[in-house]
Amino acid sequence: MTAHATSMRVKLPVVCIILEGVTMVLFAIFVRYDKETDPKEWHMLLGKNGSHDDKNIDNDFYFRYPSFQDVHVMIFIGFGFLMTFLKRYGFGSVGFNFLIASFGIQWAALMQGFFHSLEEDNKIHVGIESMINAEFCTGSVLISFGGVLGKTSPVQLLVMTIFETTLFAINEYIVVSVLGAKDAGGSMTIHTFGAYFGLTVARVLYRPDLHKSRHREGSVYHSDIFAMIGTVYLWMFWPSFNSAVTIHGDDQHRTVMNTYYSLAACTLAAYAISALVNHEGKLDMVHIQNATLAGGVAVGTAAEMVMTPFGAMIVGFITGTISTLGFKYLSPILDSKLKIQDTCGIHNLHGMPGIIGAVVGSIIASFATRDVYGAGLKDVFPRVANEERTASTQGINQIISLGVTLGFALVGGVLVGFIMKIPIWGSPADTQCFTDEIYWEIPEGDDDGHGTMMSVKQDDPDKII
Amino acid sequence: MTAHATSMRVKLPVVCIILEGVTMVLFAIFVRYDKETDPKEWHMLLGKNGSHDDKNIDNDFYFRYPSFQDVHVMIFIGFGFLMTFLKRYGFGSVGFNFLIASFGIQWAALMQGFFHSLEEDNKIHVGIESMINAEFCTGSVLISFGGVLGKTSPVQLLVMTIFETTLFAINEYIVVSVLGAKDAGGSMTIHTFGAYFGLTVARVLYRPDLHKSRHREGSVYHSDIFAMIGTVYLWMFWPSFNSAVTIHGDDQHRTVMNTYYSLAACTLAAYAISALVNHEGKLDMVHIQNATLAGGVAVGTAAEMVMTPFGAMIVGFITGTISTLGFKYLSPILDSKLKIQDTCGIHNLHGMPGIIGAVVGSIIASFATRDVYGAGLKDVFPRVANEERTASTQGINQIISLGVTLGFALVGGVLVGFIMKIPIWGSPADTQCFTDEIYWEIPEGDDDGHGTMMSVKQDDPDKII
Amino acid sequence: MTAHATSMRVKLPVVCIILEGVTMVLFAIFVRYDKETDPKEWHMLLGKNGSHDDKNIDNDFYFRYPSFQDVHVMIFIGFGFLMTFLKRYGFGSVGFNFLIASFGIQWAALMQGFFHSLEEDNKIHVGIESMINAEFCTGSVLISFGGVLGKTSPVQLLVMTIFETTLFAINEYIVVSVLGAKDAGGSMTIHTFGAYFGLTVARVLYRPDLHKSRHREGSVYHSDIFAMIGTVYLWMFWPSFNSAVTIHGDDQHRTVMNTYYSLAACTLAAYAISALVNHEGKLDMVHIQNATLAGGVAVGTAAEMVMTPFGAMIVGFITGTISTLGFKYLSPILDSKLKIQDTCGIHNLHGMPGIIGAVVGSIIASFATRDVYGAGLKDVFPRVANEERTASTQGINQIISLGVTLGFALVGGVLVGFIMKIPIWGSPADTQCFTDEIYWEIPEGDDDGHGTMMSVKQDDPDKII
Known part of the structure; x- marks a missing residue:
């Protein structure tokens, strides 16, 4: 067997080494510890005599670190295992997720730094919040990955990552800093952006002959259980996701609680509707694995606001449905009409729920009053609290932000889709989709362990020849 | 194939929508943010001028949130995966666990609110502690689920959930608020209650012809490994479970440590006895998956008390044995004499260890002195500290609480068992137990992924016809 | 079938009961709650009147507990599942890991207590830090376990645990307390020690006829995915591991961040080189499961120091390669020349990266100046800050510590290897390696669940007869 166009032997090492090399050089030039991480600056803040007293330390790191780790688990275990549902793409699901997330969190720190937080010394000062924000940005790439899962090479995915994180950072800057929209859990900036970007890329990469690989697009019994690991971790830690960068105190507490109740109500809706639409009344694992999570997406903008537990449940229940x-x-x-082959159904889990989340956020923001928020208004809507704008103007800015995000996603998706389509990145043939065999060494033998290392597996007609 | 009595097409959606609808209406009427979650109240607490200073915020949320997430993982991953050991009930194990826990945490917040924490404004004010308590309540339902696993429809399980959480809340109110018993980790209120309730339900639902499905009651190699995910997560986070609602400081610290050492000693006992009772000296996965956890149950009442690490280890070792x-x-x-078909062996993991835990707690409470606890006595035994009762009276109240709990469990289990037995909930036939096929769409093909979407799986004689 | 020499029916219970019994007696004699865990002492610290005010409690427990749980997950899930890659050794991997870790954390608390922290009252006062340190010590045993995986009985592993934790505690005492080396994440004391100890044991236990079991040494598709659970958890929580016992504030913050960036860069290197060295350019799961983690090992000593994110990435990238x-x-x-049969490749994941970590730590320590660290110098290098030694002397002590650690590992490994080789511990025959069948009850039937409890599995030629 000779090397062929999909061989990663040269392409993947070259791309990985160039990307990591460029990243490291940019880190050397631009990235510095922030003042809580640098020993000298930190101890100067603590007092002239440098006395170190645990009681006085800023608790920001300690309050955010558990949430950071929850988000970290969502990105690497949650997304990675959610996508292992495919019967023969488990290595690619968790493995490429691992690769692109590892690169994404580095590149995102640079891009978000350039657009948000270059300080007076022209350096990017990284700390716990920049790590969380980089994970968020990477999350949007992993959403897009779900749309093209099984139909792209790891090099294509790295190419997508570098461009998508960059566009994410620009869009996030416009939405959050210019338009002053609130979007703590990223209904717009993460989910809507990631979903419509990914769907557009999937449209550009449309494969008319994908039917040659469709028999591998389903799950098997144990792959569905692996996927449930991803689902349940995403579900459990979504309250941490939505609240990870909100202000300490009532904001963070409220965001956790609203997200929690939205997800719980959403889950009952997903089970109800899944049974209802099946002619035998059987539950469909695809729905359970995905639609149960839509309630977390749909309160990504509003969970920080006073939507009440009841309001969160209504939103969750409707979105789950x-x-x-x-x-x-x-x-x-x-798939059939618009030629969008959306492997994981990201339109249903992130696309529509993201738009719902943006609209809900806009409506709730429009009705924000000092009577409801009291002195807390300045934490949730600072520009309303300082009378820079009215609540309804805030609501309008929220909706404009949704439009901007959709614009970035669609235009960016077209551009990046065409870049990914250039036939040099080792994309799999139409007969080779949804299988690990072309990019991974696959162990011999069946899952009962009876095979030996010497035997050759002959029974897979899709084995590369 | 036409719809038959076990079809969930109408029953499950109707029950889910009614339950969630009622829940949402009750939330709208009764549930409000607590003062740490409501922006207006919180900022009024912070000071007249509403100045927000991270240094001043109450840390309760931040100290409890990591424990809450650990408990959350135990409820959704721990219980869910522990039950995936059955060879063909993995979807039902993790999926029905997900469904009933999602409903349980909502309904429990209402029921516990009605019995414990209706405030002067006749509202239930929810916050981080009510979320943790709702998860605890749900835990007892999941214990009972283990007793009837594979023999009940999702509708039956939802019916069980609504009644069991209600009874749990009443019993908990009597034990904790009326009798003043201490039971932070729930040896009595969670484990003893959940186990004997579930065993009683299992007795009422006794199936004389269950042998028709017994060939599916075992595990396969990989399902046992999935189950170990559940076991190990439960084991690791049990210190968080037992300490989640104890008072900050030495109480919480001590509860963590006692639980930790009890579990470690228990694990060695389980391995030792498992090998000893096997005539080939082989370890049995059923024991390793379950009995290793009994040490956490057995210190659920006493871990908060001064039982010393040595005392915790003794209790753990004996209970593991x-x-x-x-x-x-x-x-x-x-099974054979009392007609209790206890699928997961909840009597061994939760029932007996729960009773041991209650007795140990009673004994240690009886010997509590100010000499040992110092000023900390008021945190652990407030009614003893303020001389409302003696230590031995506290001990007696602990034992009375065990009796009350057993009474609620047995009487409640009979009542709810008969409700669940009404033949309208879609219970599986005796030939259809321990299989996902009747409630779930099962993917085609074997676990090596060779099957195609077109093929029909013919080799399972238990397939519904 | 009669009991034979590998039967654990007597050996395992006897060893477990003796070890746990001795442990409990030593705990009864020597172990006491520390002052934050004991109610009387704690409330005396809080104030004469014992008034309990959350604002005043020492936050040490609350800041360390989330990290403790992350380390706990690494030890029990991370190591346990990482080793499930073997096709027929999943029970042994996660199960023996569970057993020896449960014993290790108890014995380590005693041994580290005897060597480090016997206080004036000749008692060991345990608290959150001693729990973390015991987990670290146990981690080194689990590294060694990786070297002998599949070729040892559980009794041999317990024998290894008792001796290795003891030697670990002595070496740690010399390195940290006598030589004053810094090694917060344990590049030397945990990884280098555990790896070379394990490799030496593997050498002593060399099996010339292991080829009789080699056909079982590989993975199958799903076992590789189980192993990825271990990998990703280790990867995600490594920042918590390296920072778990560092000083609060900038130290802990910086350690997290350096570890995070080192791992991210390491991952890209592992993917790049894995594709490069495969003649078809395919990724090898062995590399992805292991080499991606080497970056965490390699900054185990230096992550606390000012190595800059760029420096961490360089170290991670080189080590991954x-x-x-x-x-x-x-x-x-x-394997072929030195007769070291290293099942998990611990030399590549822990051995070489540990030495790299020690050397990097030594170099960075040598260049530590007050100009860079400011008043923080006393937290990172207290003996340099108080002018007890120069930075370059600190660097030399770091390298001496590496030498001492290697000495303890190699000499200790030889001694313990020969103890483990005594033919009374039930070691498996050469034909019985890498299989769960000799120590575990294996469920009947294949993984599709079609087998019945009555059927006898006839198709495994390796079944014990």
């Missing part, structure tokens, strides 16, 4: 119906009825139409 | 012996010798007797 | 090359080219040589 729409998401499940989307998997059942809309995805086949996107 | 009894639990393993229970799996080997007692469970078959319960 | 060396580790992957080690798996590809060095391990086969160790």
